[in-house]
Amino acid sequence: MTQKVFERPRALSENTFSYCAGCLHGVVHRLIAEVIDELDLMERTVGICPVGCSVFMYDYMECDMIEASHGRAPAVATGVKRILPGSFVFAYQGDGDLAAIGTAETIHSAARGENISVVFINNGTYGMTGGQMAPTTLVGAKTTTCPEGRDPAIAGYPIKVCELLSSLDGPSYIARVAPVSAGGLAKTKAAIKKAFQKQLDGKGFSLVEVLSNCPTQWNMSPIDSLKWIEETATKHYPLGEFVDR
Ligand SMILES: Cc1ncc(C[n+]2csc(CCOP(=O)(O)OP(=O)(O)O)c2C)c(N)n1
Ligand code: SF4
Numbered sequence: 001m002t003q004k005v006f007e008r009p010r011a012l013s014e015n016t017f018s019y020c021a022g023c024l025h026g027v028v029h030r031l032i033a034e035v036i037d038e039l040d041l042m043e044r045t046v047g048i049c050p051v052g053c054s055v056f057m058y059d060y061m062e063c064d065m066i067e068a069s070h071g072r073a074p075a076v077a078t079g080v081k082r083i084l085p086g087s088f089v090f091a092y093q094g095d096g097d098l099a100a101i102g103t104a105e106t107i108h109s110a111a112r113g114e115n116i117s118v119v120f121i122n123n124g125t126y127g128m129t130g131g132q133m134a135p136t137t138l139v140g141a142k143t144t145t146c147p148e149g150r151d152p153a154i155a156g157y158p159i160k161v162c163e164l165l166s167s168l169d170g171p172s173y174i175a176r177v178a179p180v181s182a183g184g185l186a187k188t189k190a191a192i193k194k195a196f197q198k199q200l201d202g203k204g205f206s207l208v209e210v211l212s213n214c215p216t217q218w219n220m221s222p223i224d225s226l227k228w229i230e231e232t233a234t235k236h237y238p239l240g241e242f243v244d245r
Contacts, residue, residue: 009030009033009036009037010033010037010042010062011032011033011034011037011042011045011061011062011063012030012060012061013061013062015059015060017029018056018059020214020215020216021215022215022222022223022225023053023216023222024123024210024213025053025054026060028092028119028179028210029060029061031179031185031189031192032092032192033061033062035189035192035193035196036063036196038193039088039193039197039200041196042063044086044088045064045087045088045089045090046063046065046077046088047061047064047065047089047091047092048065048067048073048074048076048077048089048090048091048092049065049067049073050068050071050073050093050094051068051070051071051097052093052094052096052097052126052127052128053094053127054092054094054121055067068091070101071097071098071101071102073092073093073098073118074091074093074102074106074108074109074114075105075109077089077090077114077116078109078112078114078116081114085115088199088200089116089117089199090116090118090119090196090199091116091117091118091119092118092119092121093119093120094121094126094127094128095120095121095123095124095125095161096125096129096132098118099122099134099136099159099161100134106118107164107165107168110168110170110171110205111168111170112205113171113172113204113205114170114204114205115202116205116206117198117206117207118195118207118208119192119208119210120161120207120209121210121212122136122161122210122211122212122237123212123213123214124136124137124138124141124158124214124233125137125143125214125217125218126217127214127216130144130217131216131217131218132144132145133145133146133150135158135159136158136237137150137158138150138158138236139151139152139158158236161209162174162176162207162209162237162242163242165207165242166242170204170205171204171205171206171207171243172198172203172204172206172243172245173194173195173198173203173206173207173241173243173244173245174242175194175195175207175209175240175241176210176237177209177211177239178210179212180211180226180227180230181226181230184230187239188208191208191241192208194206194244195207203245209237211229211233211239212229213225213226213228
């Protein structure tokens with residue numbers, strides 16, 4: 001007798017991801033879909049897509065999805081949640097989207113303690129538009145707009161989103177994870193689940209920062225990009241839970 005031990009989450013569509021080989025966007029989509037299934041949220045979930053490589057997330061999810069313009073996902077999420085308080089609302093945003101053009105929306109929705117959840121994909125670059133420097137690009141890291149490496153004398157220092165938001169009273173949960181190993185994947189899923197549960201419990205704003213990759217714009221193999229996250233990115237962006245209340 002055969003036994004099914006693995007299947008596509010209900011919340012994930014059958015469409016093929018358009019992401020580059022080895023990109024973690026698809027992996028994180030799947031983890032979100034698994035959590036939506038496990039918490040039985042699909043019928044009341046509204047996801048907010050960003051602008052960036054994951055702009056087509058609405059093609060990959062079976063729940064309702066809305067496309068927000070660049071950086072505005074937390075504002076759109078706020079509107080949906082306030083009008084439909086029984087809905088479950090998450091925003092999915094890259095670092096260009098969340099920490100550059102959307103800085104104001106991010107900080108203010110967190111400070112207000114909006115009862116929404118944000119999954120923040122920090123790959124240290126603007127993947128979709130050609131690998132430009134992002135607010136999260138590490139000092140010394142090379143991008144197409146800082147080919148000699150990020151120089152703080154010119155471009156300042158990377159923004160640590162979890163640490164920044166942790167100084168606010170509004171957030172109920174802030175965590176940073178790195179899905180670069182079996183253990184890292186399990187911790188990433190657990191953090192997303194915890195963040196989603198905070199919203200279900202009415203506790204207010206929750207955010208999970210995922211240290212992610214961009215093998216294409218980093219000019220690295222997928223395996224090397226995961227090693228770089230583990231060995232370099234985590235030194236500057238420590239993993240863990242920053243707020244849990
Ligand atoms: C208002 C506005 N400014 C700039 C752009 C151009 N743009 C599209 S995607 C993008 C960068 C996205 O980078 P990120 O959020 O880090 O996502 P990634 O592609 O790396 O997943 C930019 C600058 C835009 N679409 N709209
Ligand atoms: S450009 Fe980078 S972030 Fe975008 S899909 Fe390719 S690997 Fe992923």
